[in-house]
Amino acid sequence: xxxxxxxxxxxxxxxxxxxxxxxxxxxxxxxxxxxxxxxxxxxxxxxxxxxxxxxxxxxxxxxxxxxxxxxxxxxxxxxxxxxxxxxx
Amino acid sequence: xxxxxxxxxxxxxxxxxxxxxxxxxxxxxxxxxxxxxxxxxxxxxxxxxxxxxxxxxxxxxxxxxxxxxxxxxxxxxxxxxxxxxxxxxxxxxxxxxxxxxxxxxxxxxxxxxxxxxxxxxxxxxxxxxxxxxxxxxxxxxxxxxxxxxxxxxxxxxxxxxxxxxxxx
Numbered sequence: 600x601x602x603x604x605x606x607x608x609x610x611x612x613x614x615x616x617x618x619x620x621x622x623x624x625x626x627x628x629x630x631x632x633x634x635x636x637x638x639x640x641x642x643x644x645x646x647x648x649x650x651x652x653x654x655x656x657x658x659x660x661x662x663x664x665x666x667x668x669x670x671x672x673x674x675x676x677x678x679x680x681x682x683x684x685x686x687x
Numbered sequence: 688x689x690x691x692x693x694x695x696x697x698x699x700x701x702x703x704x705x706x707x708x709x710x711x712x713x714x715x716x717x718x719x720x721x722x723x724x725x726x727x728x729x730x731x732x733x734x735x736x737x738x739x740x741x742x743x744x745x746x747x748x749x750x751x752x753x754x755x756x757x758x759x760x761x762x763x764x765x766x767x768x769x770x771x772x773x774x775x776x777x778x779x780x781x782x783x784x785x786x787x788x789x790x791x792x793x794x795x796x797x798x799x800x801x802x803x804x805x806x807x808x809x810x811x812x813x814x815x816x817x818x819x820x821x822x823x824x825x826x827x828x829x830x831x832x833x834x835x836x837x838x839x840x841x842x843x844x845x846x847x848x849x850x851x852x853x854x855x
Contacts, residue, residue, distance in 0.1 A: 609704060612696050618704070624714045627705060628734055632694065 600677075600686050601648045608633070608641050615641075617685065631683055636662060637676055651677055699756040705737065706750075706797045714738045714801060723761065723775030724748070726839045727821055728803060735760070736802035743793060746822050748800040748812075749773065753791045760800065761789065762826065769793050776825055779833045 605621020615638035617631040633641060636658065643649075643657045654673045659666060680686045698720075705715045719733045728735070740749055743763060750760045751773065761773040772790050780787035803810045803818070812818045828835060 611704060612700050614694060614696075618708065620708065620711065620713065622713075624716060624736065625708045626716045627701075628716055628718050630694070 600650070600681075602641070602645055602680075602685060603687050606685055608638060608645070610638075617641075631685070636672075640673070640676065698758055702750070702752075702758040702797075706752075709737055709739055709798045712739075715798070716804070723759075723777045725777030725836060727776060727818075727825075729805075732806065734804035735800055736804065737798035738801040740796045740799035743771065743796050743799065746826075749796045750798040750800070751789070751791060751796045753789050753795060758797070759789055762822075764788060764826065766793065771796065774826075777836060779829075779836065 615633040655669050658669045708715045716736045719728050748762045761775040764774045765772040772788050774788045778787045
């Protein structure tokens with residue numbers, strides 16, 4: 600899977616938000632925010648095809664977390680991205 | 688899905704990002720903040736859609752960076768020799784602010800208001816008859832504006848002027 604064309608991560612006042620440049624009207628009244636680790640993973644996979652497993656490995660290499668927890672967190676994160684229409 | 692929460696961001700950081708998206712050819716929707724464009728536009732409730740300001744005319748409502756990092760969205764009152772004067776619909780001249788207008792070079796206009804989205808109805812300014820009538824009449828009522836706005840606050844918000852004090 601990969602992040603759909605047009606979505607870009609921006610840092611504004613310390614918050615990571617996703618701006619949807621793929622659509623004509625950009626609705627800044629409803630934005631999707633990512634926390635720091637989610638933003639890290641976003642940057643890791645941005646612009647390329649990735650798998651959940653690759654994300655887990657990235658997370659494990661950067662953060663102090665146990666594998667089962669990492670797998671659970673990545674799955675939840677990817678599910679939320681799919682639900683929000685961010686990935687294809 | 689994650690929960691919804693409110694996020695407040697400083698204009699000086701937020702609006703350049705909004706302007707960037709407009710320069711990239713998009714329209715951008717934000718929530719209106721402040722009372723300076725009353726009575727039509729209401730703080731926190733109405734949404735504003737901005738587009739490119741290719742041509743600026745008197746009567747347009749524009750978003751301008753009047754000083755670096757300082758953004759204001761008001762109605763254009765006059766354009767003379769490349770200098771724009773604008774006035775908020777909800778602003779009155781008074782001792783504190785002099786003429787109650789902002790004056791700046793036209794190059795500082797960053798976007799033009801193209802739609803106002805109120806709960807229940809969206810106004811596309813280029814074609815809305817309501818907007819055209821309001822825009823033609825309201826600026827002409829400037830001598831009465833102070834009283835009309837006071838009436839508006841009283842009727843819609845049950846707010847009395849802050850300087851009135853209760854008898855003890």
